[in-house]
Amino acid sequence: MAENLPPPTPAPAEAAPPAAGASRPAGRGRRALPYLLAAPAWLWLALFFLVPICSMLSISLMSGDLYQGYVLTWEFGNYADAVATYWRQLARSLAYGGCATLLCLAVGYPVAYWIAFRGGAYKNTYLLLLLLPMFVSFVLRTISWKALLADEGVVLGPLKDIGLLPEAAHVLNTAPAVVLGLAYNFLPFMVLPVYAVLERMDHRVVEAAQDLYAGRVRAFVSVVLPMSLPGVFAGVIMTFIPTSADYINAQVLGGAHNTMVGKIIESQYLVNNAYPMAAAITFVLMAVLLAGIFSYARALGTEQVMEVQAR
Amino acid sequence: MASTTGPGTAAAERTGQQQDAVPAIALEGVSKTYRSGGEQVAAVRGVDLEIGQGEFFSLLGPSGCGKTTTMRMVAGFEEPTGGTVRLKGADVTGVPPHRRDVNMVFQSYALFPHMSVFDNIAFGLRRKGVPAAEVRRRVGEAVELVELTGRERTRPTRLSGGQQQRVALARALVNRPSALLLDEPLAALDLKLRQSMQMELKRIQRDVGITFVYVTHDQGEALTLSDRIAVMNGGLVEQLGTPQEVYERPATRFTAGFIGTSNLLSGEVTASSGGVIEVRTGGGAVRAAGSAALGERVEITVRPEKITLAAGAVEPGACELPGTVIEAVYLGSTTHYTVAADGDDGTEIVLHQQNTAGPAEAARRGDRVRLTWRPDQSYVLPR
Secondary structure, eight states: OGGGSOOOOOOOGGGSOOOOTTHHHHHHHHHHHHHHHHHHHHHHHIIIIIHHHHHHHHHTTEEEETTTEEEEOOOTHHHHHHHHHHHHHHHHHHHHHHHHHHHHHHHHHHHHHHHHHHOGGGHHHHHHHHHGGGGSOHHHHHHHHHHHTSTTSTTHHHHHHTTSSOTTOOOTTSHHHHHHHHHHHHHHHHHHHHHHHHHHSOTHHHHHHHHTTOOHHHHIIIIIHHHHHHHHHHHHHHHHHHHHHOOHHHHHHHGGGGOOHHHHHHHHHHTSOOHHHHHHHHHHHHHHHHHHHHHHHHHHOHHHHHHHHTO | OOOOOSOTHHHHHHTTOOTTSOOSEEEEEEEEEEEETTEEEEEEEEEEEEEOTTOEEEEEOOTTSSHHHHHHHHHTSSOOSEEEEEETTEEOTTOOGGGSSEEEEOTTOOOOTTSOHHHHHHHHHHHTTOOHHHHHHHHHHHHHHTTOTTOTTSOGGGSOHHHHHHHHHHHHHTTOOSEEEEESTTTTSOHHHHHHHHHHHHHHHHHHOOEEEEEESOHHHHHHHOSEEEEEETTEEEEEEOHHHHHHSOSSHHHHHHSSOOEEEEEEEEEEETTEEEEEETTEEEEEESOOOTTOEEEEEEOGGGOEEOOSSOOTTOEEEEEEEEEEEEOSSEEEEEEEESSSSOOEEEEEEEOOSOGGGOOOTTOEEEEEEOGGGEEEEOO
């Protein structure tokens, strides 16, 4: 979509009134105006993104310890150490994030579809209902799930009492509990982008497909689904990245055996004060996620995604 | 109150078809009622229509008159709450759109943006399971018909509005439906393009010989294109007839006002014999075709281009009304005059005069004039 936006066009010099010399500085000022307006954003990015990234990158290549201080020694071995030591948590994070993303897609697409196509006058109400839980703190919501899913809690307790579940059954401290928690917490991040695309779609194209001998299912598969791919693409990215890096759900709902890489980064920083190691894992995670996104975009065909969006 | 003049037979005769041929589309007492906020809203209130094979048929009316709902019931997107829809004699009421042998051209075109022009046009054929070689051949023909050869690989989003319109047309026509339904297909185009597309549509319809049902609110478009027109208002067909019939002999006050401009004169019937009545209006006595009881108050209508400014003596037997020019608008080939008729009922009459004479003879604002027209060119409107 952005590719179709014209770049900020400074007024061409010829267009300026060919009056006195006084108009020249004014013309220059006008030319600089777009850049001036963009300056706060650039400053913000430089200060809070570029600088931290660079300093993190240098920390990841340092060696030493907390007491004697860390020195930049271009210690690339940190990366090898990080992968060798924590590949299990890294792989687990990607697997949990991937499962949660698929679950969000499976649950969220029909929700987005229903609101966009059948929501009628109440679309905004349904969206608000979807977002309402987000007004409660993320950590608090996750802890509530812990209470709900406890071994003798409101769900499992009665089921065990009437003998539907064996006494030993438990949900907490398992991988599915973590995936479910992640999917619950990040569902709106999937629904919103998919909804935005479906809502903007000319609903007459569905009728056109039906008019051209496609039944409801065929019309969905041939027309609605491919046209909504840009939204799915955005939704998957917005869900997969935070779920893969999340550690609260794993910590609260997953117990000791389901640690995700986010938790490792946190404890390396704050508990062990092993800053270079923590920074190295961070960059490994970032690299893996970026590689995943690019290959995903390649597989889906960016051109197609952009084309439909530019409509 | 639907006064429908002449069933579908008139058109069938004109197009040289037998009278007993099965109509391509038949609507029998079709109605549609919506529920809106607990209230029943009638969009279509009992429409009977027979549309002949190969006919160019228009549903003409203002927005909200039920023309689009009527068409959508033929396509199958809306189910009638009463009545029967028949395609080639077969009852299709309740049959979903993908099983009906009609295709639609949407106002917004509704092209598939993720598919090439070729894939858009091939969509229906592929759904019907036509072999690939034949799909290629027929899409090729359709592309040629709408003059888009060479653009098959393009995405519709890269085409101009007029070209998208052609793709939509080809996408529907390639399936050789028993009828093509067009929902204000030219409304999104600018005037020049619209006019050339009108000619194009007419040519294509003649070439393929498929029944066209054309929904429009543009009376000029309906008059230009149609074999027959159904003028709709308030969910009913007000008048059904050829363009000449609905223009020259509007059956209702609505039709008279909606199609072209009409002058309405009201007065009391003072004489009636042999299909001609005399009416006393505020400005004088005039005569009109029709019949009415003596003493009845009636409205008569006369089209602006039937009226001339009398230079000398009027033709024997012609109507004559004196008045004062209150507006004269010069439009090149014609001049449009608005004349206040004498008398106290404030009747204003519009007339269109061909500018055949020199400018010296043109009337000006404030001039006293005499208007004249032949009595058989004005009609009594039914109450």
